[in-house]
Amino acid sequence: MNVFIAHFTSECNEHVPVDAELEDFLLRYGEGCTDAMGVRDIFEEAGIGIVPSVYARLSPSGMISRRAFDFIACRMLGELKDHLDEIDGIYLQFHGASGIRGLEGVSGEHYLVRRIREIVGAHVPIAMVMDPHGNVTAELVRRLNIVRCYRESPHIDTVESERLVARKLVDLMQRRRPMHPVMLKLPIMVGGERSVSAMEPMRSINALLDEAERDPRVFSSSYHVGYIRHDDDKLGAAVVVVPNEPADRAHCEQVAERVAAYAWEHRREFRFTGNFGEPADSVRDAIAFAGKTAVITDSGDNCGAGGAGYNTALLRELLAQDVRGKAVLVAGVNDPAACALVGAKRPGDHVSFDLGVGLDELSAPVHIEGVLKVSGDALTGGNPPHRVGPCHVVAVDGTTVEVLVMDKNVQYGTMEQFSGAGVDFHDYDIVVVKMGYLDTYLIPETAYHTMALTGGPTIQRSEHIPFKRIFRPMWPVDEMDELMYIERC
DSSP states (O other): OEEEEEEEEOBBOTTSSSOBOGGGSEEEETHHHHHHHTOHHHHHHTTOEEEEEEEEEOOSBSOBOHHHHHHHHHHHHHHHHHTGGGOSEEEEEEOSBOOBTTOTTSOHHHHHHHHHHHHHOSSSOEEEEEOTTSOOOHHHHHTOSEEEEOSOSSOTTHHHHHHHHHHHHHHHHHSOOOOOOEEEEESBOOOGGGOOTTSTTHHHHHHHHHHHHTSTTEEEEEEEOOOOSSOOTTOSEEEEEEESSGGGHHHHHHHHHHHHHHHHHTGGGOOOOSEEEOHHHHHHHHHHOOSSOEEEEEGGGOGGGTOOSOOOHHHHHHHHSOOTTOOEEEEEEEOHHHHHHHHTSOTTOEEEEEEOOOSSSTTOOEEEEEEEEEEEEEEESSSSOEEEEEEEEEEETTSSEEEEEESSOOOOOSHHHHHHHTOOGGGOSEEEESOSSOOTTTGGGOSEEEEEOOOSTTOSOGGGSOOSSSOSSOBTTSOOSSOOOSEEO
16 A cells, blocks of 8 residues: 655735745755654554655745746646555645635645645545645535544644654554544634633633544544635634544534534633733833743744744834843844845844835834844754854944844744754743744743734734624624624534
8 A cells, every 4th residue: 555645835925025945945855855744664664665745844924926836736736646556545734724826715735635636536545634824614524534623722732633644544544434524613713822722711722622532433623713814715623523434423423522512612712821912012021021031922923824024113112222231132023125235244243224114114224333243044843943144233322122134034943943043032031922822932941921912914913804704603703692603514
């Protein structure tokens, strides 16, 4: 037996003005694809051969250009056709939140799953592992045999979930039987910052899912928060439960109804947690914190959800307030022109430049007079992280504020990334990063965190986004008492 494997992941934000191109992807083919997907041993130990296609990973970004997507899709689908007679199952690591410029239906994942099913026919087992912030529909689920997303946000269980779904596909390939997921799509539309897994109601929802999977009648179960950065008819949360045997479907429908009812009854608990506030208040509170290191997240320009990294609002706020001599790092501001200008200098040189691309008030330029402290590499997260361009740290004259200037929308969330930039995270009393909730690896390094409710492409108050194509009524855009499912299958 052989399994065809492929990886296509990105969160695409339609409010970001720059499209992602093929050169922005991390691409791996053949054995490189197999190694990057991290499930080789699971299939090989089961005696299943691997037919690798393409590993295409894009850091959260704007929409993907049609040229870039067509290259990836043609490569993936072409290889599937070339090896069709060898394939007994398909394993996909697809995010669920891509957006393709000019593609009907917007979602690259939904298009690819439709084409894959058309190519292989109705009965070849297809398993897909997703990010919980990907959009699920009945049409998508009907084309798949196994659908499961990670439980945790921040995503500390990504690898664990990918490997779990691989094992489940092995089970299905070795013991073929009809397997059709149950799905209920709910009119709940919240962002990741309102659905952190350590907090309610996600903590209890995940407990219900874990309990359900301990029953042998349930092959897998998951709660899909969904993605809110497209104006798309696929928006809304979803519960997916996969029966182990056809006779188990009635039980799995009951499980799905129970999880969906709990989410609906506790929907008002989907709210911001921890410290948060308006930008000026968040800066003030971080300055007042006595320990180190305090982190302020620029939630409206969250590069981990596709933000462009252009916002200068928090930099301006820090320069306007008395930081009391505290060492501050703003990590960072994406401005290619400023990055090139500063990059022409040497560490220790005085620099004078405007920082900010000036697309709107949030990205308004700030005039900087300062000293280039260090030049380094802008690294994306990942294991290991990889270089995407240069970055430069400038100490602003007459202040204790430093700013990291870059030419990509990099989210600084690991100690390796700060080290790559040439600085030590813990040298600073306050660090600003382009996130919403704290990323997995930053949590243990942070003594205090406050989320600044800044404006921008990843604005956290989703009820303020002018959606046109979504199902209505949709909570919290609309107040409603009765649960009305968007779709079910």
